[in-house]
Amino acid sequence: MSVAPTLLAVEGLTKSYGGIHAVRGVSFELRAGEILALIGPNGAGKSTCFDMLNGQNRPDSGHVRLLGEEITGRKPREIWRLGVGRTFQITATFATMTVRENVQVALISHEQRLFNLVGSAARVAREEAGRLLELVGMGGYADRPCGELAYGDLKRLELAVALANQPKLLLMDEPTAGMAPRERIDLMRLTASIAREKSIGVLFTEHDMDVVFEHADRIIVLNRGTLIAEGSPEAVRSNPQVQAVYLGEGLVYDARHREGTPA
Amino acid sequence: MAFYVVQFLTGLASAASLFLVASGLSIIFGVTRIVNFAHGAFYMIGAYIAFTLTDRFSGAFGFWGGIVVAAFAVALIGVLVEMVLLRRIYHVPELFQLLATFGLTLMVQDLVVLIWGPDDLVGRRAPGFKGAVDFFGQAIPSYDLFLIVLGPVVLGILWLLFQRTRWGVLVRAATQDRDMVAALGVNQKWLFTSVFAVGVFLAALGGALQIPRDAVHHAMDLRIIVEVFVVVVIGGLGSIVGAFVAAVLVSELNAFGILIFPKISIILVFLVMAVVLIVRPWGLFGKPEAAARRTPGLTVNPWRPLTQNERLGALAALIVAAALPLFAGNYALTVGSEIAIFVIFAVSLHFLMSVGGLASFGHAAYFGLGAYGIAFLAKMAGLPMIVCLLLGPLLGLMGAAVFGFFAVQLSGVYFAMLTLAFAQIVWSIAFQWVSVTGGDNGILGLWPEKWAASPSHFYWLALGVAALVTCGLRIAVFSPFGYALRATRDSLLRSEAVGINAKRMQWTAFVIAGTTAGIGGALFAYLKGSVFPDNLGISLSVDALVMVLLGGVETVSGAVIGAIVYKALNIWLVSQTDLSKLVLGAFIMLIVVVFPKGIVGTLEMLLQRRKPLAPPGPTILAKPIESAE
């Protein structure tokens, strides 16, 4: 793999709430096509950090740059337009629409047709929506009401929606939370293959270390708002500080011991 | 100096009674999320019962006992209402409860006249508080002093109740997070009932305490309810302290405002509310609402455009309607025109509510602006009718553009209240600016030109426009815009995350709805040949809400049926009986309890069950969505 350009550059990101530092001076970079995991114990500041990257939350100081462009403090919708897709820890979908329509709305927005009052939305980018749904394995569900979907399917739908604007970067906050173990592996494999194929950079947070160590190219570890380790899965796993943080939680172990999970 | 002190104290006394009623409303809303429109009715019943009791039993004991017993009696009525009516509808969307309590209010207005007679009743003065206290040459009524003390005392009692009792802790917890209380294993039913009882008690007490100052009459409820809503919203929903501060603020501003601008009191509260909401969207002491959870009762099955057969059915219905002049007389045609106009009005609000998720409580403002637009163009500029009809609604558009910009910054009840405030401000201008608008005497002589003058021609015109507007809005629902707008309603978070600027979508929807309402208003001006401030009044806004909810807010075009049923019933009842409010109120309550999805929503549910039979009857202009409960 040749050296890809820096996609996301985070520098000295800081946020505090009422004197408590939620995130303190976090810096890291993400290259195109790279899958980066952000891990850390509960309350380490992962979600806060995440929300600052896509504009949900404004940092006190620090910079976020996307392909060199400053995006710090910009609105989520603006950051989306720059090619950043996002999935949420608790899925956010349009419950009164069909699965296909969920994707179509994102495509309507991507094609800048939001203020078209007379056309038929059902005909907008129908094939493209179908293709995206096929991609995430939801092709058969296209006409199902979104409100009826199982949670795992909602997560996959979110992925399809997040891919609608042909993103350069995917931000996935606990993409597999609430899913069955089997589904988790499937979803992350799917994500990884799409990301590699399209050279999309992926930043994800995750509690499930199996998922992390199997798919992440690189891992950064956050504890009490501070970045304490960064490196390849092997390096992170052997990092004593990380081990100390996770000590007793039994979360850092070799993914390979799990049956049926190839290295 | 003494004068200003006394004026200040007078303001405080006014604030006390306002606070009593407002705190009750705030508590009820905080816990049950019910926007209790009937709060004013309970206030009024409190005053009536207290009048009877204090009149029957003499002496200080008779008076004070009468006041307290009256408040308890009304609280008991409140419990009954909660158990029989509200309990059945907690699970339905918030606004339905508003509709139910509105129905109750209508009934009570007629009932008190039946029970206590039509005359204004003047009750006894409070024993021991009949006179005034001299303060440096200024007289302060001693009853005012009593009220000034009572306000903070009630605030203190409520505070203790909420801070020091288990019940209070539960109430506070429920105010913050309803689901949490349910999870705590608390019997939610009785918590709600008790909260409702306390709220109603406070309202009734507030009413009963008016006896020595006011006349008891059957319109007391409407005179206080809007003001109380305003106070609660300024203070922040669910906040007792907020209600107190807001009551004092509003009363003092009024007491001193009239010294400088004697005409200000009519719009003062609404101005204050508008400013507060723009600056502090959750009121002075309110907290931002928790991140938008999914609206309860939202439908699961997605909307879809009409099938070919359903389109034919709708077309057939339209043809039948268009054939009305062949066999109906002038009166029927005029009523038909009025109904068609209200269809336009209702679908415009329905678009905003069902697709945008924005329930406007002041939609009549844009209807009325359209009507006044016609009046100005036709009377002042002397333009021909067709030009007026095209340009008149632009006034509605402009109003919606300006007010909508501010309103869409808010959501939920706050949005509703800000739209109400704007509507009241517009109404006050029309009502007071006599030299331009003619005040409440309105602008007369706006009759249609020859080509549209005959009842049948005008009927066809109104029907045609109604059909066009309904189709147009349906197209908009299924357009990319409609989907994007619905996306902002379904999930603000997700829509923002896919690049949709929710405020701009909502603003656009607001302008569309306002302009459409303006079209209805424009036709209405020609139908009636005149415009009056009524055309922008609260009762018309409430009518529109009722029509939408009656049809079914979760449907695509349920408002069409809602408008036809409500308006026809209304006209017929007013024509047949003086007790139209009693019957209409009962009808509304029945609908809410039996068909909480509205008429069309219920029909759809039935059709869905009997699928694939589903014959699209002529009444089904609207299209299925179905809901799993």
Added chain:
Amino acid sequence: MRARNYFVGAAFALLAGGMAQSAMAQDIKIGEINSYSLLPAFTEPYRKGWQLAVEEINAAGGINGKKLVVVSKDDSGKPADAQTAANELVSSEGVAMLAGTFLSNIGLAVSDFANQKKVFFLAAEPLTDAITWSKGNKYTFRLRPSNYMQAAMLVEAASKLPAKRWATIAPNYEYGQSAVAVFKKLMSEKRPDIQWVDEQWPPQGKIDAGPVVQAVAAANPEAILNVTFGADLVKLVREGNTRGLFKGREVVSFLTGEPEYLDPLKDETPEGWIVTGYPWYSIKTPEHDAFLKAYQAKYNDYPRLGSIVGYQTIKSAAAILAKANSTDPEKLIAAAEGLSVPSPLGEVTFRKIDHQSTLGAFVGKTALKDGKGVMVESAYKKGSDYLPGDAEVEKLRPKD
């Protein structure tokens, strides 16, 4: 009957039951509209009044031998609903004329409707000057003494008061505004020396009486003009009494002597206010005695001003119909213009020039008697004496 099928295709069983009793073909029908549900306190006595009149007329043989039928509709206090009702009465009930209304805006709405549809309309109670003057039309007549007339009657008494510093309290809408404007104009003509020191404009029905009373007192007027009525008046009087606003001050007040407004005040009635009204207990004329007896016999209740207005509206309408001996609106207008009819308050003439009747009002002072408010020292003022000259009226009224 077919006109009732206005709701075709709807599943509405209720409608089927809605057939009103239809009248015989040779009956003469008057369509009557009033705010029965919104203002029952005023419209109930009014209804009793016209029902008595109908009974008397039919007992005396009807109108040229035909039975008189009054079809009455509620307008729920809204101009738009009043027009719907007017339309129903004209189009589907086939009434010969319209009559009634209480609120000025509703009176104007029906008057405009009458003008458009060329229907005769006898407005009963609306006070606004516009209905006969600035927005007058050939189809509309009005019975009750107008705002201007009541103001002129009050000014006659008020201008004799020594007071020079005046304050006004009036509800903030067209009625209150024009009452104050006319009073000020007429008063200033007679008394150029007076000063207007304060004006209060509480919202109609929502007076915050304490601050208003306090503010007026602070301006320290020698006399006060009051235009508030109903529940607002009750609040104002109570606060004013407690705070001593009326002590040592003259008060001139519109309509307060009408039993509708005076009776609720009971023992709190302020004394010595100069008011217009209807002291039914102290009118000693044979016409009124006859009315009073008949009314009390039928209803076991005393009449309010509304009773007089309701009674006289239908009596006048019947006289017009009898004289015209036709239901053609043009003939009705011709018959009504200049027609004089007897009334419990003496003969009343419908002026040709502006279609205003010359029904007058009583001006007197309020007093407390046995814990109840009454009017004393009252005198009947004929309406004809308090209308401006013909030349001025011609200027006020648009040409037909």
